Amino acid sequence: MKASNTRLQAVRDAVNRVDLKNFRFWFQIVAFVLFVYGGYFAIDLGSRLPFFSCGYNDEGRAGICYLLPLQHQLSQPWPRLFSLASIAILTGFLTFTLWFIVLNKGWCGYICPLGTIQDWITALRRRIGIRYSTYSESQFEQLTKVKYLLLALMILIPLGVGGGLFSHDVSPPFCLICPARMVLPAFTGDVSQFTIDFSSKTAMVMTALGIAVTALFLVGSFVRKRFFCFFCPMSALHYLLSKPALLKLKKDGNKCTRCGDCYRVCDMGIKEIADDVTTVNIMTDDCTMCLKCVSSCPENGTLKATFAGIPIFESTEEGFIKRMGKGLQHGK
Amino acid sequence: MSKLNLCVVAMLATLSMNGHCEDYRSGERRVGQGGRPGEAQAAEWRAKRGYPEGKADAADAAATPPVSAAEHRHGGAPAAASGAPAISGKHEEGAHSGGRPGGMRSGGAVWLSDSPPMRGDGSRSGSARGGGMGGMDMGGGRGGPPMKRLWPRVGNDPQKSGFAREDAEAATEIMLVSPGKSEGEPLKMPAENHAGLAFEMPAQGYYRVYLTNRKLQGDKLSISVAKAEVANFGHGGDEEEQARAMLAPRFLESAPIEIVRERQPGEKQFFQLKSGDEQAYLVLQKGLPLQGARVRFVSHQGWSKEAVSDEQGRVVFQVIRDYYPQWSEFQKRFKAACLVIAEAEAAESGSYKDQSYSSVRYQATLSGSYQPSPDDYMSYAWGLGIGLLIVLFCGVAVYLYRRRRVKPFQELRFNESK
Amino acid sequence: MESDAKVIPIHPSPYNLSRQAAEAQTVLDHIVDDFSDNPESMRYFYDLFRRVYCQGEELKHEGLLVGTTCIHAPEELIYAFGATPVRLCNGSYHYDQRGADFMPAKSCSLVKATLGMLNSETVIPKIGKPDMIVNPTTCDQKKKASAMMENMGYSVYDLELPSVKESEASRVYWQRSVRQFAERLRELTGRKLTRKNLKEAMAKTGRAQAAFRTLHNFRRQSPSLILGKDAFLVTNAYFFDDIGRWTAAVEKLNEELAQREKAGFKAVQSKAPRVLFTGSPPIFPNLKLPLLIEESGGVVVADETCSANRMLYDMTAVDEWLVNDMVDSLADKYLKPCTCPIFTRNDDRRRRLLDLVSSFNVDGVVYQAFAGCQVYEMEYRSVAEEFNKAGIPLLYVETDYSPDDKGQLSTRIEAFLESLKNRRKQRA
Known part of the structure; x- marks a missing residue:
């Protein structure tokens, strides 16, 4: 009994010492290959995935982002929407929720191909040696609401389409402006999304808007870490469902020195992670659960990721010194 | 800039950007060179018949796939008003050069349409999934299975065919083959022409309707089979059921003759034929390929092209583009009806209704639909242009902002040097 | 210009015979000799203080010398520019008295001693004249010292520190201050x-911080492996010692402590009350209070002062x-x-x-x-309340560098430690 406990402790210590940056880099590559090229290996994980495994990536995808079928379902004619289809919508939402609660927002930080691409763009910028930009506090507070606005529009516009208020050319509205629609299929050689559709005015406006957002995405994620995640309606939807999630980011405020190291490394620039010492479930709506905060916290057990209540990755002084020390030696 | 001009610009851009148009133009050459035996034979056959050489009007050359247009003969008159190509092709019935053939032709083929005559040109683009052969009709009441309605029509032009009238001399038999079934079940002929053939589609998959007419004319038995294939798939349906439907056989072993649309490579359940696509059809007789059948593809505007089936019963057509509205009226989901008619004669003797016959004339029709090619309205040049412009603009803006900003607390930055 | 008048040089008495040297010698002897079982690797630090404070040995440094008057001056930047930082905060009673000229009678001994040191001809530790003094704008007394140091002929850089630390605005303000400081260093x-x-x-x-943290963690052991007076001496040495040498010496000390831990060594009796030291920083030779605690049978196991924990943690x-x-x-x-x-606000201090x-x-x-250190005096109330709530005994000692109150303090501390022992017994 005792031997197994010490062995478990040894495993935990090893995990807590892990070079998270490296681990995450490779994990993201594997996830990226799986979800962008998995289709070629006949992998199909359904169409209720809680991250941007883009459905427009027709050949390579190993599953479809839930937002596409959701918008599709919501844009059905009203008589059907409020009868037969409502059951399908509910079961779809349930499946999505089941997927989501496994990893919580960990889907964003570790799996989402669009998130991974942003991290690669960030890595490129870092390579070149260009500093990143941040939002000021007031900008942050304003912009953080955008994702909820997009979520609301993403639900209301398809409903309007189904009710005949809008043209079918605006459906699915979010997909049309989502950079993943253009960027991810391009990885399997399908660049057909990089077009302007001149078939109608609405289609023209929507496709031009999509191109514009993709262009902004490329520039934005070059100068700001995880630029798009800040506006992602999926992220907003995640947060609304995050209560029962299994993977959790927890903070022990008593041990926190508010040194701000976690805030310092946060890709999203979430101040609460450092300053809030009363909330236990510290994950906010902007969080991507990349766990960089945990890896850069020098206080033992202050921040931790737990799965179903079991700690799986904890902040330790030893791990911090090892990781930061490695950063210091790097490039010497 | 007028809308039309814009449209032309877009199409020019498309042509200049997209490689697919090259394929379109070289369609005939490819068919002629033919990797597959059937294509080679078809080309040979075409040459033998001395097909008229049509020429595309120079003004429309950029917007018109010339080869396909030239290769298609027109069943009626070209719809010049909508900006259709003025092609000096030979009409099937050359006399009707002034307009479309009036009324309906009594000698036309019977086929199954998903819209009654006079309902216009099949533009039901408002709802992509509403009508058309590939979709399903609403109906069956709330909560019930989707309902589909087909109208037997007669004529060789999809737009101008009238209701098929009941022929007292002919024996008509209507069969509905549901997904997963190898045998059909009889469907009743509608009492009223405009009511159409209605049936429910409770399962997901392909429903096929066969309308068979047998008629003895002298010592010649003529058998015609009009067939329609209706795909019934829903989003989020049972995936296994869908997969089964995709694998199920699509012909009827008891059918005296039928046309089967060959699947495109990688075709999925929500497939839609597009202008410019090459589409192969198989002519089968009791489930076996029929060689030497004359197969005709008739487009929405009545342009037609004929070929002869090879030893695999196979024949390939390239779907032309014959949809030229004003840009403001352009609908990318415009569902144009098309018709495939196969005919063959056989010196078979036998007896029908106690009367003997010495030869049989077989006729099969298959109706379908196609939509405008995305290459007609999607532009890479504009997409990439706008994208690049915004990337450049934003990139420069961010750079200048960072260089010049003198915002308090941000004005001092260091050069990154190693 | 020629002059008939001859300058007769006055030979100053050697430093090691001076009052300052005597003051340092007394404290150091006390630290070293009055306690048994000092760690072997502490010898480096004893020798260092003896050489520097008692014998007046000169300290060598690389590049320019940048004096800092507070832990808020980022030493990494100073090192990055090839200069050497030295912390000027001083603990000598001798300098405290000399600095009394600059400040009102009831002001902080630390600031007075620092000014007194900078104003004297014989600056101990003998570091030479700083090429620049960085004076973060922290407490009022340090702020006002800026101009005084400048009048003494030093080049002083006021590093602007905000007085609120929670707000994002002050964070941004401070980041800019640090950038400007880097620019000044350039x-x-x-x-x-x-x-x-x-x-x-x-x-x-x-690396130095990692070594400090290891030492810090060894002090969690109960009974203690090392006394607080030694720990204070170690962190005091960080003020002026070469950072590489210091780190190596601390790492060596840590190795010894690891061996002590393995051997089950006790630096104090098991029942020795464990004391947390907070407030104004003890700086050699003013280790009066920690020494009194440990003489009386207690042990300082941790601290929250800017001469040790706050500086390196x-x-x-x-x-x-x-x-x-x-x-x-x-x-x-x-x-x-x-x-x-x-x-x-002092929420973080109380939580810490x-x-x-x-x-x-x-x-x-x-x-x-x-x-005279008003900020600590003012914070006492809130800290006392917090400890009262948590049921932890707190002894508040107002003192200065003068050795006069030693006897009175000794009595108070003994009584306090006795009460801690009793409390522990009652609990057990």
Whole structure:
């Protein structure tokens, strides 16, 4: 009994010492290959995935982002929407929720191909040696609401389409402006999304808007870490469902020195992670659960990721010194 | 800039950007060179018949796939008003050069349409999934299975065919083959022409309707089979059921003759034929390929092209583009009806209704639909242009902002040097 | 110009016979000789203080010398520009008296001693004249010292520190201050701040901090492996010692402590009350209070002072090892975790104290406030309330560098420690 406990402790210590940056880099590559090229290996994980495994990536995808079928379902004619289809919508939402609660927002930080691409763009910028930009506090507070606005529009516009208020050319509205629609299929050689559709005015406006957002995405994620995640309606939807999630980011405020190291490394620039010492479930709506905060916290057990209540990755002084020390030696 | 001009610009851009148009133009050459035996034979056959050489009007050359247009003969008159190509092709019935053939032709083929005559040109683009052969009709009441309605029509032009009238001399038999079934079940002929053939589609998959007419004319038995294939798939349906439907056989072993649309490579359940696509059809007789059948593809505007089936019963057509509205009226989901008619004669003797016959004339029709090619309205040049412009603009803006900003607390930055 | 008048040189008496040397000698002898079982590796630090404080040995340094009057001056930046930082905060009673000319009678001994040292001809530790003094604008007395130091002929740089640390605005303000400081250092040294030299500087400090943290963690052991007076001496040496040598010596000390731990060594009796030291910083030779505690049978197991824990504990995290991110990260480290009482709120200090109490198994807290150090005096009330709530005994001691109150303090501390022992017995 005792031997197994010490062995478990040894495993935990090893995990807590892990070079998270490296681990995450490779994990993201594997996830990226799986979800962008998995289709070629006949992998199909359904169409209720809680991250941007883009459905427009027709050949390579190993599953479809839930937002596409959701918008599709919501844009059905009203008589059907409020009868037969409502059951399908509910079961779809349930499946999505089941997927989501496994990893919580960990889907964003570790799996989402669009998130991974942003991290690669960030890595490129870092390579070149260009500093990143941040939002000021007031900008942050304003912009953080955008994702909820997009979520609301993403639900209301398809409903309007189904009710005949809008043209079918605006459906699915979010997909049309989502950079993943253009960027991810391009990885399997399908660049057909990089077009302007001149078939109608609405289609023209929507496709031009999509191109514009993709262009902004490329520039934005070059100068700001995880630029798009800040506006992602999926992220907003995640947060609304995050209560029962299994993977959790927890903070022990008593041990926190508010040194701000976690805030310092946060890709999203979430101040609460450092300053809030009363909330236990510290994950906010902007969080991507990349766990960089945990890896850069020098206080033992202050921040931790737990799965179903079991700690799986904890902040330790030893791990911090090892990781930061490695950063210091790097490039010497 | 007028809308039309814009449209032309877009199409020019498309042509200049997209490689697919090259394929379109070289369609005939490819068919002629033919990797597959059937294509080679078809080309040979075409040459033998001395097909008229049509020429595309120079003004429309950029917007018109010339080869396909030239290769298609027109069943009626070209719809010049909508900006259709003025092609000096030979009409099937050359006399009707002034307009479309009036009324309906009594000698036309019977086929199954998903819209009654006079309902216009099949533009039901408002709802992509509403009508058309590939979709399903609403109906069956709330909560019930989707309902589909087909109208037997007669004529060789999809737009101008009238209701098929009941022929007292002919024996008509209507069969509905549901997904997963190898045998059909009889469907009743509608009492009223405009009511159409209605049936429910409770399962997901392909429903096929066969309308068979047998008629003895002298010592010649003529058998015609009009067939329609209706795909019934829903989003989020049972995936296994869908997969089964995709694998199920699509012909009827008891059918005296039928046309089967060959699947495109990688075709999925929500497939839609597009202008410019090459589409192969198989002519089968009791489930076996029929060689030497004359197969005709008739487009929405009545342009037609004929070929002869090879030893695999196979024949390939390239779907032309014959949809030229004003840009403001352009609908990318415009569902144009098309018709495939196969005919063959056989010196078979036998007896029908106690009367003997010495030869049989077989006729099969298959109706379908196609939509405008995305290459007609999607532009890479504009997409990439706008994208690049915004990337450049934003990139420069961010750079200048960072260089010049003198915002308090941000004005001092260091050069990154190693 | 020729002059008939001859200058007759006055030979000053050698330093080791001076009052300062005597003061240092007395304290050091006390530290070394009046306690048994001093760790072998502490000899480096004993010798260092003897050489520097008692014999007046000169300290060598690389590049320009930048004096700092507070822990808020980012030393990594100074190292990155090839200069050497030296902390000027002084603990000598002799200098305290000499500095009394500059400040009102009832002001902080530390500031007075620092001014007194800078104003004297024989600056001990003998570091030479700083090429620049960085004076972060912390407490009022340090702020006002700026002009005085300038009048003494020093080049002084006021490093602007905000008085609120929670707000994002002050964080941004402070980051800018630090950037400006780096710019000033560039002007001073004529060198460039590069990724490489900043990284190396941060690695130096990082290694020192890691060594300190290990030492800090050894002090969690109950009974203690090392006495608080030695720990204070170690961190005091960080003020002026070469950072590489210091780190090596601490790492050696840590090895010895690891062996002590394995051998089950006890530096004090098991029943010795464990004391957390907080408040005004003990700086050699003014180790009066820690020494009194440990003489009386207690042991200082942890502290929350800017001459030890607060100076070395908090470590910098960097996301991208680019100059801009590193500088901003440094700025964050020097502001956000700081528990200095000059800030408007002291929530972090109270939380830090409570955490130290629980994680170091502390029996009681000794709160030192230098007479005249208003901020510590003012914070006493809130800290006392917090401990009262938590049921942890607190002894508040208002004192200065003068040895006069030693007897009276001794009685109070003995009584306090006795009460801690009784409490422990009652609990058991």
